Amino acid sequence: xxxxxxxxxxxxxxxxxxxxxxxxxxxxxxxxxxxxxxxxxxxxxxxxxxxxxxxxxxxxxxxxxxxxxxxxxxxxxxxxxxxxxxxxxxxxxxxxxxxxxxxxxxxxxxxxxxxxxxxxxxxxxxxxxxxxxxxxxxxxxxxxxxxxxxxxxxxxxxxxxxxxxxxxxxxxxxxxxxxxxxxxxxxxxxxxxxxxxxxxxx
Amino acid sequence: xxxxxxxxxxxxxxxxxxxxxxxxxxxxxxxxxxxxxxxxxxxxxxxxxxxxxxxxxxxxxxxxxxxxxxxxxxxxxxxxxxxxxxxxxxxxxxxxxxxxxxxxxxxxxxxxxxxxxxxxxxxxxxxxxxxxxxxxxxxxxxxxxxxxxxxxxxxxxxxxxxxxxxxxxxxxxxxxxxxxxxxxxxxxxxxxxxxxxxxxxxxxxxxxxxxxxxxxxxxxxxxxxxxxxxxxxxxxxxxxxxxxxxxxxxxxxxxxxxxxxxxxxxxxxxxxxxxxxxxxxxxxxxxxxxxxxxxxxxxxxxxxxxxxxxxxxxxxxxxxxxxxxxxxxxxxxxxxxxxxxxxxxxxxxxxxxxxxxxxxxxxxxxxxxxxxxxxxxxxxxxxxxxxxxxxxxxxxxxxxxxxxxxxxxxxxxxxxxxxxxxxxxxxxxxxxxxxxxxxxxxxxxxxxxxxxxxxxxxxxxxxxxxxxxxxxxxxxxxxxx
Numbered sequence: 102x103x104x105x106x107x108x109x110x111x112x113x114x115x116x117x118x119x120x121x122x123x124x125x126x127x128x129x130x131x132x133x134x135x136x137x138x139x140x141x142x143x144x145x146x147x148x149x150x151x152x153x154x155x156x157x158x159x160x161x162x163x164x165x166x167x168x169x170x171x172x173x174x175x176x177x178x179x180x181x182x183x184x185x186x187x188x189x190x191x192x193x194x195x196x197x198x199x200x201x202x203x204x205x206x207x208x209x210x211x212x213x214x215x216x217x218x219x220x221x222x223x224x225x226x227x228x229x230x231x232x233x234x235x236x237x238x239x240x241x242x243x244x245x246x247x248x249x250x251x252x253x254x255x256x257x258x259x260x261x262x263x264x265x266x267x268x269x270x271x272x273x274x275x276x277x278x279x280x281x282x283x284x285x286x287x288x289x290x291x292x293x294x295x296x297x298x299x300x301x302x303x
Numbered sequence: 304x305x306x307x308x309x310x311x312x313x314x315x316x317x318x319x320x321x322x323x324x325x326x327x328x329x330x331x332x333x334x335x336x337x338x339x340x341x342x343x344x345x346x347x348x349x350x351x352x353x354x355x356x357x358x359x360x361x362x363x364x365x366x367x368x369x370x371x372x373x374x375x376x377x378x379x380x381x382x383x384x385x386x387x388x389x390x391x392x393x394x395x396x397x398x399x400x401x402x403x404x405x406x407x408x409x410x411x412x413x414x415x416x417x418x419x420x421x422x423x424x425x426x427x428x429x430x431x432x433x434x435x436x437x438x439x440x441x442x443x444x445x446x447x448x449x450x451x452x453x454x455x456x457x458x459x460x461x462x463x464x465x466x467x468x469x470x471x472x473x474x475x476x477x478x479x480x481x482x483x484x485x486x487x488x489x490x491x492x493x494x495x496x497x498x499x500x501x502x503x504x505x506x507x508x509x510x511x512x513x514x515x516x517x518x519x520x521x522x523x524x525x526x527x528x529x530x531x532x533x534x535x536x537x538x539x540x541x542x543x544x545x546x547x548x549x550x551x552x553x554x555x556x557x558x559x560x561x562x563x564x565x566x567x568x569x570x571x572x573x574x575x576x577x578x579x580x581x582x583x584x585x586x587x588x589x590x591x592x593x594x595x596x597x598x599x600x601x602x603x604x605x606x607x608x609x610x611x612x613x614x615x616x617x618x619x620x621x622x623x624x625x626x627x628x629x630x631x632x633x634x635x636x637x638x639x640x641x642x643x644x645x646x647x648x649x650x651x652x653x654x655x656x657x658x659x660x661x662x663x664x665x666x667x668x669x670x671x672x673x674x675x676x677x678x679x680x681x682x683x684x685x686x687x688x689x690x691x692x693x694x695x696x697x698x699x700x701x702x703x704x705x706x707x708x709x710x711x712x713x714x715x716x717x718x719x720x721x722x723x724x725x726x727x728x729x730x731x732x733x734x735x736x737x738x739x740x741x742x743x744x745x746x747x748x749x750x751x752x753x754x755x756x757x758x759x760x761x762x763x764x765x766x767x768x769x770x771x772x773x774x775x776x777x778x779x780x781x782x783x784x
Binding site: 126128131132135136139140143144147153156157160161164165166168169170172173174175184187188191194195198229233248251252253257258266270273274276277280281283284285287288289291292293295296299 | 308309310312313316317342343346347349350351355356357358359362363366367369370371373374375377378488524527528531534535538539540541542560561563564567570696701702703718720722724728729732734745754
């Protein structure tokens with residue numbers, strides 16, 4: 102499996118077929134669902150916790166929850182991704198309450214960058230990514246969550262809305278605010294780097 | 304109907320990221336929004352192309368094996384009857400035989416028979432009553448013992464005193480209603496309107512009364528758990544809900560979902576308050592119990608305006624001071640004064656405490672509606688005795704100052720910087736020192752790369768940029784005492 106591919110999501114029809122088989126306990130289908138969604142749930146958890154080890158733990162817990170609930174999953178209620186991310190969100194709340202947030206010893210950007218496969222990434226993209234990770238921490242949680250579900254996980258606006266239990270309109274507003282604020286913070290950051298470079302106090 | 308900007312942005316982002324349209328095609332569709340849309344759309348597209356972090360492959364593989372093993376275990380367990388409720392008594396376990404195990408067929412006098420029947424009746428009645436009382440607690444809606452259970456609950460609630468204790472018991476009752484839904488599902492019984500309505504009726508008041516100041520965090524945690532479990536359960540039992548109860552199911556989902564959101568928020572606030580209280584108790588504060596408020600922050604954590612500029616420090620007429628951004632000629636509705644103010648209220652519960660970052664200096668940024676120098680909008684920036692006008696942050700202009708602590712954990716020390724960015728790169732920077740008002744100009748344009756003097760501005764920079772830089776320089780004021 103190409104781990105960094107953004108086209109890893111199957112078509113709607115393929116996914117329906119996999120989910121249908123998984124609901125009836127088909128081990129191969131469960132494995133396929135796991136392969137499809139584990140990295141996406143992990144990225145979401147990483148964005149929320151900032152701690153790779155904790156993100157891995159909670160992601161594993163989510164999939165155990167999925168086993169308990171997939172039998173009752175209904176397509177007419179919500180797409181599978183939205184259903185899954187709602188479980189993920191609830192599990193994260195529950196996990197954080199029970200275990201407390203683990204201390205993050207390394208900056209988020211560093212810990213995350215370690216998990217980005219090197220050979221596939223241009224230096225420029227890596228720097229941009231690290232900068233985004235750092236700056237995104239300044240966004241309000243609701244904006245950050247929408248940003249990650251939309252761009253790191255790849256959910257559509259409507260799926261993100263279902264996953265977050267929000268109206269689509271709210272998600273669009275949050276997305277707009279998040280990108281606009283990110284743009285402003287990126288610009289400020291660039292200006293400050295320029296100032297650092299050229300005009301340190303005389 | 305007029306489309307809102309966020310809808311246009313969402314539509315374009317979806318179209319571009321799914322390959323249906325290019326950025327240029329989207330911009331051509333909305334020419335009036337082009338200037339505002341383009342930078343956000345390009346940033347959004349770039350975000351969508353950012354490299355993605357991956358879980359450790361060894362961990363993922365090991366977790367996959369555990370996942371599939373758990374699936375296998377569940378599949379095997381499902382071949383046996385499932386039980387959601389622990390120790391739900393079933394009639395088959397209860398032997399009726401002792402009550403009727405009288406040797407009725409043996410010929411005896413009628414008195415003996417009557418006495419035996421009376422004893423049997425009494426034994427039966429006492430046993431039956433005890434059985435009902437003992438087992439009604441596990442009964443489910445539709446069960447003949449269920450009304451007894453509800454009566455017992457109401458009686459207990461009536462005799463529960465104290466706000467906390469009553470709330471605690473109300474949470475117990477809401478949990479019980481959820482267990483009943485699970486119990487019906489485990490017996491594959493249909494779930495009707497009244498069951499779902501009771502779920503809503505017990506949950507809604509709990510959520511409505513959720514206030515971090517008045518509800519202990521332990522109870523908020525329970526409500527958080529409850530509403531999360533409700534969402535999960537309602538998803539699972541949806542196929543068993545009667546057709547006529549679809550509206551009740553939807554209502555229950557909304558109540559659970561919104562309740563959960565509210566509970567999570569309340570929990571975050573409550574935990575944060577507890578954390579602050581612990582920190583305050585652990586620190587050597589001048590006065591125990593007195594809340595510490597950072598400059599520019601209200602006791603509730605909301606940003607507040609800093610000191611108002613004095614007349615002496617204001618280089619331009621006071622006409623613009625205090626004017627709202629609604630008069631801004633630009634479509635961006637965000638007033639600079641808000642953007643430039645630190646936003647402590649936006650930090651997450653886990654974020655470093657405000658005491659970890661330097662306190663923002665007193666100051667204020669105010670929109671100047673009548674100032675249109677260089678064809679851009681302007682703001683007046685005042686920090687103590689220092690003031691300068693700076694362009695609004697649009698069309699490539701960006702401002703950073705000691706007021707704009709940008710949550711990155713670093714900000715300019717005593718400098719105001721105005722920059723012009725092209726393709727994300729600063730090609731012009733004006734840096735002003737707050738302490739003495741001295742300014743330096745750096746350019747990377749027109750074959751010049753480095754610092755220039757004020758007298759070279761017109762020679763090096765194009766018309767509007769030169770106007771803007773000179774307007775900044777001319778406005779610098781430092782009040783002398």
